Amino acid sequence: MKIWCQQHKLAAAGLTGLIILTAAAIIVPLCSNYSYSAQDVQIKNLPSSFAHLFGTDKFGRDIFVRVWYGTRISLMIGIGSAFINGIIGILYGGTAGFIGGRADMLLMRIADVISSIPSLLYIILITMVLGANVGSLLLGICIAGWISTARIVRGEMLRLKEMEYVMAANLSGVPKWIIFFKHLLPGTLGPVIVNITVLIPQAIFTEAFLSFVGIGIEAPMASLGTLIQDARSQMQLYPSQMVYPIFILCLLVVSISFVGADLERAAKSQRRG
Amino acid sequence: MSLLTVKDLCVRYKNQIKKMEAVREISFSVKPGECVGIVGESGSGKSTAMQALMGLLPDTAEVSCGELKLGEQSLMVSAQNGSKKDREHFEKQMCRIRGGEMSMIFQNPSAYLNPAVKIGRQIAETIRVHKQCSTKEAKEETLRLLEMVGIRNPLQRISQYPFELSGGMQQRVAIAIALACEPKLLIADEPTTALDATVQKQILALLRRIAEETGTAMIIVTHNLSAAAVLCSRILVMKAGQIIEEGSVQDIFRYPQASYTKELVYYAQELQKGAGGQAGGGVLLKTEKVCKKYRNQNFWLGRDDQEAVHQVSMEIREGESFGIVGESGSGKTTLARLVAGIHKPTSGQILSRGEIQMVFQHSYGSFNPRFTVEQILEEPLIYQTGDNREQRMEKINKMLPLVGINPEERKKYPHQFSGGQQQRIGIARALISDPKLVVCDEPVSSLDVSIQAQILELLKEIQDRRNLSYLFISHDLNVIRHMSQRMGVMYLGRMVESGITEEVYEDPWHPYTKELLTSVLVPDPKIAKRKKRALIKDNLFSEEKGCPYYSHCGYALECCGKEKPEIYQFDSRRVACFLYSEEHGGKRSPDYVMTAQI
Numbered sequence: 001m002k003i004w005c006q007q008h009k010l011a012a013a014g015l016t017g018l019i020i021l022t023a024a025a026i027i028v029p030l031c032s033n034y035s036y037s038a039q040d041v042q043i044k045n046l047p048s049s050f051a052h053l054f055g056t057d058k059f060g061r062d063i064f065v066r067v068w069y070g071t072r073i074s075l076m077i078g079i080g081s082a083f084i085n086g087i088i089g090i091l092y093g094g095t096a097g098f099i100g101g102r103a104d105m106l107l108m109r110i111a112d113v114i115s116s117i118p119s120l121l122y123i124i125l126i127t128m129v130l131g132a133n134v135g136s137l138l139l140g141i142c143i144a145g146w147i148s149t150a151r152i153v154r155g156e157m158l159r160l161k162e163m164e165y166v167m168a169a170n171l172s173g174v175p176k177w178i179i180f181f182k183h184l185l186p187g188t189l190g191p192v193i194v195n196i197t198v199l200i201p202q203a204i205f206t207e208a209f210l211s212f213v214g215i216g217i218e219a220p221m222a223s224l225g226t227l228i229q230d231a232r233s234q235m236q237l238y239p240s241q242m243v244y245p246i247f248i249l250c251l252l253v254v255s256i257s258f259v260g261a262d263l264e265r266a267a268k269s270q271r272r273g
Numbered sequence: 274m275s276l277l278t279v280k281d282l283c284v285r286y287k288n289q290i291k292k293m294e295a296v297r298e299i300s301f302s303v304k305p306g307e308c309v310g311i312v313g314e315s316g317s318g319k320s321t322a323m324q325a326l327m328g329l330l331p332d333t334a335e336v337s338c339g340e341l342k343l344g345e346q347s348l349m350v351s352a353q354n355g356s357k358k359d360r361e362h363f364e365k366q367m368c369r370i371r372g373g374e375m376s377m378i379f380q381n382p383s384a385y386l387n388p389a390v391k392i393g394r395q396i397a398e399t400i401r402v403h404k405q406c407s408t409k410e411a412k413e414e415t416l417r418l419l420e421m422v423g424i425r426n427p428l429q430r431i432s433q434y435p436f437e438l439s440g441g442m443q444q445r446v447a448i449a450i451a452l453a454c455e456p457k458l459l460i461a462d463e464p465t466t467a468l469d470a471t472v473q474k475q476i477l478a479l480l481r482r483i484a485e486e487t488g489t490a491m492i493i494v495t496h497n498l499s500a501a502a503v504l505c506s507r508i509l510v511m512k513a514g515q516i517i518e519e520g521s522v523q524d525i526f527r528y529p530q531a532s533y534t535k536e537l538v539y540y541a542q543e544l545q546k547g548a549g550g551q552a553g554g555g556v557l558l559k560t561e562k563v564c565k566k567y568r569n570q571n572f573w574l575g576r577d578d579q580e581a582v583h584q585v586s587m588e589i590r591e592g593e594s595f596g597i598v599g600e601s602g603s604g605k606t607t608l609a610r611l612v613a614g615i616h617k618p619t620s621g622q623i624l625s626r627g628e629i630q631m632v633f634q635h636s637y638g639s640f641n642p643r644f645t646v647e648q649i650l651e652e653p654l655i656y657q658t659g660d661n662r663e664q665r666m667e668k669i670n671k672m673l674p675l676v677g678i679n680p681e682e683r684k685k686y687p688h689q690f691s692g693g694q695q696q697r698i699g700i701a702r703a704l705i706s707d708p709k710l711v712v713c714d715e716p717v718s719s720l721d722v723s724i725q726a727q728i729l730e731l732l733k734e735i736q737d738r739r740n741l742s743y744l745f746i747s748h749d750l751n752v753i754r755h756m757s758q759r760m761g762v763m764y765l766g767r768m769v770e771s772g773i774t775e776e777v778y779e780d781p782w783h784p785y786t787k788e789l790l791t792s793v794l795v796p797d798p799k800i801a802k803r804k805k806r807a808l809i810k811d812n813l814f815s816e817e818k819g820c821p822y823y824s825h826c827g828y829a830l831e832c833c834g835k836e837k838p839e840i841y842q843f844d845s846r847r848v849a850c851f852l853y854s855e856e857h858g859g860k861r862s863p864d865y866v867m868t869a870q871i
Contacts, residue, residue, distance in 0.1 A: 164639040167615050168702065171631055172653035183641050 008266075014258025021252055025071040034062035036069045037220040045238055054244045057230060066222035067245050073223045074204045074252060076134055081141045081203040082196045088142070089149025090185065090192060096150070097157025098180055108154065115147045119206075124215050132218040137210065141203050152195050156188040190267040197260030201253040208249060224249045275302040276490050277326075277375075277458055281339035284318070284325050284514075295321045295334075297514040303458065306488040308481075310501030310522075312537070313511035314721035315692075319494045322511075323460050327377055328367040343374060344457065373403045376451040380463040382443035386435040392446045393431025399453040418449040423479055440601075441472035445479065452483065459483075462494045469600035470748060474792035477503045496721060498541045499794035502526065510534045526797060540726035541796035544751040547775050554591025557742050558612065558629070558710055561586055563621035565607050581607040583766040584621065586840070589710065594736065594743040596757030596774060598750055598789070604766040605746045609714045612744055627709025628657075634715040636699035640687040646673075646698055647683040653706040668705060676701045676731060693724035697731065704735065712744045717752060729756060750793045754778055759845070762786045765821040772846035782848045782869045784826045820851070828871055830857060843867040 005012040029036065034052075040060035048055045054063035096107040123140035130136035160166065161184065169179050210216035211225025219226065224245045231241035284296040296318040303309050313319045325336045328348075341348045348370070349363055371377075379385045387395060396418060397411040406414070412431075419427035422445040435443055444464065451459055461480065465473040481504055484491055493504050501508055501522070508525045510518040510533065518531040529535045565582040582604045589595045599605045610616045612623060613631045630653075633639040640649050647669060654665045673680040676697040678690075687695055696716060703711050713732065717725040729752065735741060745756045753760055754774060761771035762785065770783040781787040819834040820826070826833065830851050841853040851857050852870040 164633045164635065165641045167610075168631070168633065168639045169641070169652065170615060171613060171629075172702075172706070173656040174652060175656070186643055187641075 008262050010258045010265075011262035014255045014260075014262070017251060017255030018259065021071060021248070021255065022075060025068050025075055028068035029065055029072065032062070032065045034065045036061065036066050036222050045234070045241075047238075047240065055238075055240060057241055058234060063227070063241060063244055066227055067224070067248050070222045070224040070227055070245060071248055071252065073134060073217060073221070074207060074249070077137055077141065077207045078200040078204040078256070080134075080138050081145055082200045084138065084142045085146040085149055085199055086192065086196050089146035090153050090188070092146065093150030093153030094157055094180065094185055094188065097154035098161065098184065100158070100161070104154070108151070111147045111150055115144050117144070119144055123210060127210075127215055132216060133221075134217070137207055137216060140210075141206055145199060145203065149192060149195050149199070152191050153188045156191060157184060160184050160187045194260060194264045194267050197256060197263055201256050201260075204249070204253060204256075274305075276305045276307075276344060277303040278340060278342040279326070279338065280341070281337075282322060282325060282341070283337045284321050284330065285335040287333050287335055295514055296325065299511070299514075299516045300339075301509055301516065301519065303490050303492060305457065306484070306490055307507065308484050308491045308493065308505045310493045310495065310505035310508040311511055312495060312498055312501050312508055314496055314723065316513075317511045318514040319511045320462050323377070323462055323492065323494055327371055327375065327460065328363065329377075343370065369403075372399055372451075372456070373454050374456055375458045375460065376454070376456040378444070378447050378451050378459065378461040378464050381467050382440065382447040383435060385447050386443055388435055391432055391434055392438070396431075396446070396450050396453055399450050403454040414453070415449075418453060419446075421452070421483070422446070422449045423475075424449075439472075440468050441475060444468060444472075444476055448476075448479065448483070452487070452489070455487065456489060458490045458492070460492045460494070463496070464493070465500060466495070466497070470750060471600065471789060471792045473500070474503075474794070477794075480504060497794065498526075498537055498722070499796040502796055503794060510537070536723055538796065540722050543726060544729075544755045545796070547754055547778075554593070554740075554742075556588045557591045557627065558623070558625040558744075559588040560612065560623045561621050563608075563611055563618045563623060565604075565611055565616060566619045580766055582611065582618075585761075585763075585768045586621075587761055587768065587771060589742050589744060591709070591742055592736070592740045593759065594745050594757040596745045596747065596753035596760035597763055597768075598747060598753045598760060599763035600748060602765070603763040605748075605763050606714055607766075608763070609712045609744065609746050612710075613712045625710065628706060629710045629712060630703035630706065630708040631712045631714065632696070632699050632703050632716045635719060636695040637687055637692075639699055640695070642686070642688065645684050645686055646678075646690075649687070649698065650683075650702055650705050653702065657706045672701045672705050675735070676704075692720055693728060696720065696724075696728050700728075700731065700735070704739075704741075708741075710742045710744065712746070714746045715748065716745075718747065718749060725752075732756070750789065762789065767821060767849060768840075768847075769822065769849045770847065776846065780869050782846060782853065782871070783822075783850050784828050784852075784871055785822045787871055788825070820849075828852060832857065 038061065042060060043056050044058055044060040046052055046056040052062050052064060054067060057063055092107065096104045122143060126136045126140045166179060166183055169183050207216055207223060208225035211223040212229045214229065216225055217223040227245035228242055235242055279302065280300045281298045282296055283298055286293040286295055299322060311319045324330050330336060348366065386392065393415055396415045400406065400411045400414050415431060416427045419430060424430055424442065424445055438446065464480065465476050468476060477500060480491065483489060493501060495501055505522055507521055509516050510531065512533050518534045525534060526538055529538050562584040563582060564580065564584055566578045566580050568578055585608060587595065597605050597608065607616065611618050613629050650669045650672065651665050654660055654668060669683060670680045673683060678694060678697055678701065687698065690698065717728050720728060732743065736743065745753065747753050757774050759772065760774045760777055761768045762783065764785050770777065770786045777786060778790065781790050819836060820838050823829050823833045832851055838849045838851045838854065840847050840849045853867060855861060
């Protein structure tokens with residue numbers, strides 16, 4: 001364990017950050033006396049204190065609880081979208097690469113068309129129809145989010161397909177679908193995992209951005225984006241209200257990126273042999 | 274007075290975990306104009322030692338040397354691990370020496386030449402770094418060098434990029450660069466390993482001519498004793514970072530002292546022996562005019578089909594080995610895959626009785642790196658037999674000792690084995706489902722000589738025990754002769770000659786076979802030096818019409834350039850050459866016995 005931490009300093013730092021943030025996002029909203037929505041005019045715009053660690057906002061809501069509640073949404077969207085995008089991308093790209101030829105060409109051109117539609121457009125539509133909540137945001141992000149994964153998996157698949165061990169498996173009479181799942185897909189996982197660690201912060205940012213411009217999570221629910229947006233109107237009077245959610249957002253994204261960077265390094269050194 | 278004196282050269286690799294000694298206190302010297310061979314298997318430290326002399330090793334290597342003298346000046350090789358100032362001084366010194374007084378040729382010319390720079394400029398660049406001269410003078414010098422290394426039309430060639438040249442041509446260019454500044458010492462690190470047999474011989478002849486004409490001293494690093502026999506007057510044998518034997522070529526071959534050298538010489542000579550044995554079984558596999566085209570479809574350029582295999586007909590009988598020999602690009606691997614059923618032929622048919630399995634060249638690449646040996650061997654059994662798990666394990670336990678692997682090691686992953694052991698596992702996988710025919714696609718060409726011999730013996734032993742048939746593919750004529758009863762020679766996708774191996778070797782009928790056979794390297798210094806020099810020819814692209822070998826052939830008739838020869842059969846011999854046709858050789862009586870026409 002100690003040796004592992006020394007060899008993977010980045011990953012260790014990133015994982016520690018991520019564990020603390022996740023734990024706080026789960027525990028704080030559960031155990032706190034304050035709810036994210038209860039308003040109290042008596043205590044509006046308070047600075048940090050023991051009762052309200054991050055102070056209160058202009059409606060007298062506890063920012064500490066709201067920030068962790070927002071982190072929870074960010075994590076849900078980040079990890080949820082990575083999970084969905086990963087599965088769709090692996091299967092779609094894997095199928096395209098494995099079948100090859102005309103099917104490959106058709107599938108990848110469809111993917112190109114989907115990725116060329118401006119995502120903001122359909123995300124606004126979806127939030128209008130389905131309501132602005134975590135589910136509809138996930139749907140919006142996942143419509144085109146899997147495409148980069150699919151491209152990577154397809155490329156890896158094309159490479160692995162020509163490997164001699166696939167030929168050997170063919171000669172051994174292994175059915176095609178078993179070759180696909182047992183010999184080929186596990187081989188593509190390295191670069192895919194690296195790609196997914198890039199997708200998570202991307203999704204978190206997208207959610208924060210959408211909430212910030214007002215088409216994301218609906219009030220009174222708190223997301224890191226809405227918190228920053230709420231604080232913007234009184235940025236000059238109470239800058240701390242804005243600093244806390246930004247700080248947590250940065251911490252979250254940096255932690256995940258650290259883990260990703262380390263994974264990438266490991267994948268590279270593995271490829272080099 | 275010696276040109277190069279090396280005393281107690283050591284190279285250590287520093288690693289976070291452990292230190293590895295790659296070269297241990299080797300000492301040798303090279304006289305001016307002398308040709309010294311360094312022979313050893315992979316990992317014996319021969320390349321590392323040479324790179325240390327040139328100061329080319331990475332920072333992780335720790336070099337120390339008692340004395341290193343090149344001519345009059347001594348080099349401080351150990352300075353590359355010293356202080357920054359020492360290193361800078363050393364680099365400055367080496368910059369002048371590398372290329373100027375000592376230069377190097379590497380194994381793979383396509384990786385050595387810059388793909389984006391025309392070859393003329395690459396040569397001129399070297400000249401201008403070391404000599405004060407004008408662009409025009411450098412160009413003239415470039416032309417002279419290209420002519421010297423046997424490249425025709427140098428004026429045309431200098432404006433070509435490396436990828437436009439064949440492998441042999443690229444190696445010639447690399448040699449030209451190395452010779453650009455008339456170095457006193459030329460180090461060639463496996464100069465012919467990546468090249469085809471015919472080209473290999475040409476390059477070796479070229480190096481010999483250069484050594485004779487210019488008086489350049491050479492160090493030839495190679496794993497191939499026969500290649501060293503052609504060129505060198507003195508041989509150093511290296512093993513595990515040490516020089517274990519040193520002597521003149523004659524002494525090494527006639528009276529080897531160290532047991533390792535004895536082994537090397539023995540294996541090299543053993544390979545010269547024919548396979549022997551006659552197979553009398555029924556026909557197991559038959560191919561009839563098999564063709565394979567690869568389709569290159571391009572939206573802009575339209576379709577451009579490439580024919581990898583053209584109308585190959587052959588048969589393999591039970592219990593016999595059929596060898597296929599040919600240069601790279603001759604379609605032998607494609608044919609192997611067609612026979613094994615990995616690819617489907619575009620036309621023609623393959624008829625076979627019984628199962629066919631395959632042994633690959635790079636056995637490591639033929640294993641899923643995530644599988645253990647047990648899983649690798651179990652897979653064919655799962656899908657091809659109805660055995661339950663216990664029966665499968667029993668078969669695996671029986672198979673592993675047969676190929677010389679301890680069954681206790683079956684939980685290990687393939688990368689934990691050495692190259693020879695990996696090939697053994699590859700053989701075990703091919704055999705476990707009890708096939709009739711095993712296609713061996715260059716099964717030993719990536720292995721060291723001593724391990725090659727072991728694997729070939731293993732294959733023969735298994736053949737005797739199980740009455741197996743082999744389709745044995747190799748670019749190495751010695752291996753084919755050692756392994757096969759009958760053989761076919763492939764050239765640009767066609768089987769130009771086939772017949773009984775001994776007969777083909779004794780008396781080649783097709784002009785290409787003849788050229789191929791003259792390029793065999795013999796592990797005997799006397800014969801090797803006596804052999805005629807192979808002709809140096811440009812690699813022209815074959816004509817669309819006509820015989821593919823037309824442009825190289827010394828016996829070409831008028832009709833050879835116009836139409837393609839058919840296959841003419843005489844007893845067991847088949848030859849695709851007009852010299853054997855009735856139209857051009859005249860009518861023959863039915864009891865006429867055909868003999869070689871060349």
